[in-house]
Structures are given as C-alpha cells and as structure tokens.
Amino acid sequence: MEKTWNNKAWFMVLPVLVLVAFSAVIPLMTVVNYSVQDTFGNNEFFWAGTDWFTDVLESDRFWDALIRNLIFSGIILTIEIPLGILIALNMPKKGLGVPVCLVLMALPLLIPWNVVGTIWQVFGRVDIGLLGYALAALGINYNYVNNVFDAWVTLIVMDIWHWTSLVVLLCYAGLVSIPDAYYQAAKIDGASRWSVFRYIQLPKMKRVLLIAFLLRFMDSFMIYTEPFVVTGGGPGNATTFLSIDLVKMAVGQFDLGPAAALSIIYFLIILLLSWIFYTVMTTSDAQK
C-alpha cells in the first residue's frame, strides 16, 4: 500500500510552534540582539561586537559568581543524590505506606520557590524563627544574615529539603520496576545486601539517576529565587550566584549589554556542562 502524505498534519503542531516562538525563541533573539549592541535608550543602537562578552569574561565578578555556582551545585549533588537513593531504598514497596510516603515526598515539590525561600527566611531568623531561635537557645551562634558559613548552610539545607524528594521519587520509580525474580535470584546466589544494591538496584536506577542528576544540576545552577529571598545575595557577595548577579546587572544597574552577554554565557555554560555530564554518563554505560 502506498503511504499517503498529508501536510495538513503540520497545522496540528503550529500552535505549539507559535507558543515556543513567543515564549523562547523571540526573547532569546532579543537577548542576542542586546548582547552585541550598545544603547542609550531612545531606541538608538550602536554595534558593539563582542565587547560585552570580553568585558564579562574579564571581570572578577563573573568568575567569582561562577565559582560559587559550581561549588553550590557540587555540594547539592553530592548530598541530594546519595540521600535520595538511600531514602528511596527504604521506602515501602507495597501496602498503605506507599501512598503515604509518596504524598509526603511530593509535598515540598508542590511549594512555589519564593514560598520555600520565605519559609526558610522566617524559619532561620534568630528573633522569631523556630530554627534560628532553637539554635540560639542551644547556644549555637547562628546567623545567616551576617555569617557567610551560616548563609551557605541555610541555602544548602533548604535546597536539600526542597529537592531531595525529586531524586527520591525518580529512584523509587526505577526501583519498583525491578521484577521480583531478581531479588529471588540474588537470594539463591547468596548475594549480600551491598551486592544486591551494586548489581541489581543501581544498574536499574541508572537511567533515572541520570535524569535526576541533570535536572538537579541545571536547577541548582540556575538557582535564583531562594537565595534572593533568604539572603539577597549576602552577606556581602557571599551568596551572589550568577543569576542574582545577572538580575542586579540588568534590573538594578540597567546594563543591558553586559547582562545580555552574561545571559548567553550562562546559558552556554549550562548547556555545555549538561552535555558533558550526559555524554560521560551514557558512554561509560556503553563501553566495555
């Protein structure tokens, strides 16, 4: 039978294309436009070439923020991924516990970012916050407003509280897909708990872990709302991540050129790192 081609089908995807164009492509192109020109308002533009890019790349401000971002994402990932796996392994596989655990796990994910920030901002306050007050009462000198270490700890704990669930849910989905026969075979083969994890559970979780890793990396690398609400980038510039810096530059100082250049660099870094992680993780799978 001859295949019938029907170009009308394209009309079906048209609405999506239009949406994507308005929500992503066009704004992105505007950013590109700003990044290579200079403007003093009045819709007058001057060609600036790659000047803004060199400016950004030569500034300490950019590199400092970038390093903060990398450290933050690194810490987040080294804690959230193992912790998520550990929790998923200990979640019940059947019975009434399953829906209860799933709902509990999903709760933090349902809370909007700025609310999460506000919750922790209040929670950690030494004067009225439960956490801050309790720590102070215990004699621990905790103050995220003027202590760099405390500010970082607060942000990290907050992110773990907010996002470990995502890793847990993804890992759990991977775990429940393992047929019983594997566990039975492991028992017959006399495998230890560690071997079961290493040779049965971890391989089955590999794909979902890759997704969890990428999502958590991208998200933590772009983190904005929570530190903005909790620390506002301080004390000093201690928690000023690229995103916060970007907003300061674009909205605070109205340096549209450098801000646009920074946006593009930022975007490319995320894209590049994600691509590297993805290739490294998938090829280690394929070889040998």
Added chain:
Amino acid sequence: MARINLDHIRHAYGASPKSPSDYSLKEVHHEWNDGGAYALLGPSGCGKTTLLNIISGLLQPSEGKILFDGRDVTYLSTQDRNIAQVFQFPVIYDTMTVYDNLAFPLRNRHVPEGEVDRRVNEILEMIGLADRAKKKAQGLTADQKQKISLGRGLVRSDVSAILFDEPLTVIDPHMKWVLRSQLKRLHKQFGFTMVYVTHDQTEALTFADKVVVMYDGEIVQIGTPAELFEKPKHTFVGYFIGSPGMNVLPAKIDGSSVDLDGQKVALSFAPKITAGAKTELGIRPEFVRLGREGMPVTISKVEDIGRQKIVRASFSNRPIAIVVHEDGEIPAEPRVTFDPTAINIYADSWRVGGEA
C-alpha cells in the same frame, strides 16, 4: 545431596484462606529421594513455581513442614538451605561479564578463586559461551541469557538440590537436547537431587526417573513414564500425558461389566465403586482397535502423522480418538473394540483398581 520431605505443605498467597480454592497449593505430602531426578509436569497456574519456591525457601508455606535429611528447615532462609534454583524468567546481572555472572554464586560463598575459575570454565564450556566469557552480559540474546541463568544454577558443586523452573524454554531444539544430556551427565556425576519443571511432556518423560504430575494445586500422580501412560491415576493425567490424550467416556459400572450408552464392555475385574460416584472409562487411543467387530463409530477425520494415523471418530455422539498403524485399514462400516488389559475405570476422576 539430600532427601527432601514435604510434610503436609499447603500454601495460600492471600491472608486468612478459608475455602480450599484460596490455596494455590492444596496439600502436598511427598518425599523426594536423595539423588532422584524428578520432572514436575502440569498446566499453567497449577502451582509448580510455588512448590519450588517453598522448597528453596523463597516462600514460607502457610502450613506444613519441610525437612532436608530429616532436619526441619521450614524457617531457614534460602541462603542457609544450600539450594540452587534456575528461574522461569532468566535473571542475569547486566553490568557483570558472563564470567562474573557465573562466578557470582561461588564468590558470594567465598570459594577460593582457583576453584571458582575451574568451575566457571567448566560451565562456560558446557553452555557453549566460552568465547564470550569476558563480554558484558547486557547485550546477549534471550537464549544466551537463559543459558547463563542455567549455568549459575549449576556452578555450585555442593548443593543439596537443584530446582529448574522451565530452564530451556527459549533454547532451540538441538541445543535443548545437548543441554539436557549435559544435565543428565552432571546429575550422574554429582548426584544432587533434581526437580525439573516443564510444560513439555517429552522433555519430562525422557529426562526424569520419576514424573510428578500436578493439577490445580495438588500432586495427582507420581510415577515412571510407563506408569503414567498405562495407569493414569486421575483422568487429568490421562488427558495430559500422551498425544492424543486418553479417551474418557462416561460409563455405568455393573459388577465386572461396563455399560457405555447401551454398549456392554466386559472388564477383567470388578471395580469397587462407592454409590453415587461419577464413573468413567478411560482407554488410550493406542489400545482402541478399529475393525469390523464391536461397537459402531462414525469417523469424522483421519490425521496422518507419519508412522501412525490418528482417527477422530464419534462413539454414540462422544468424540473418541483411535491410533491406527500407517497401513492399518479403515473399514467402511467401522467398529471398535477396547483392549481389555488397557481399560481404566475412574470414579469421581480418580482411578479405581481391580485390587481395591
């Protein structure tokens, strides 16, 4: 290398079973001799896998006890029972090499590496995967995976028993035959008790000393292939063993004569029937003689299967199968007689002997 006793084992998957139909395993009371080769035969869902899992300790029976050489192991874990089991669905460890897959059960038990190497190579040779030893198990085909699964069951030489749950389903017929003879050889060499589940009756009949037929959560007969063929204890065994299966016809018993819808057949014995039981006569198609004498039948179809012909006929409106030699004649007005020594009488589906 153990004698295994199943002492009134019953199992229900659901909690608090009430009626007999809640039990997946109704009542199994049986001894597996040390070093015996048993085939476990039965239709899908009759409880074969359940029984194996109870023996290996993956499942705790709801009721009853299991003894290995007289020692109660009912509450012992799988690891402590020293049993190997090959599963119906092949399980392989994807991230390991073929070699490591086979070495896994040995290494977990801290067998010295030299011994591991010797055993693994032997098994690799046997399952024909020696050339892939260092490859990852991930990319293998279904039959290769099944072979690895089988190999992992065979690699330990000190096991009490090996349980095989349809281990050769996706393996091609020639390789199946090769592996089966290898299994037999290993069995002779090491003398482990062996239970082999299969759907395939030729496999069961050629492989085992004793065939155990299960039906609906019960063991209905244990016997040599010849016993199953000649004296099926239950009409189900009659249907299930043999191709075509046994003819089972409703019959009225009167002393030592049988009334088949008005046709009288004389028996060589007088079966003792309890009043009110449903009585039937069973006769294998091989022992139905087609000729010009006896009871009239109407032939509907003749299937030529090479050295024999299967005649499908109806005998007072009930289907009956007859096996005729390839050059046996089929008369125009066919009639049948039954070989009197091959007649079995059933009351409520269970065989009634002349001795009884």
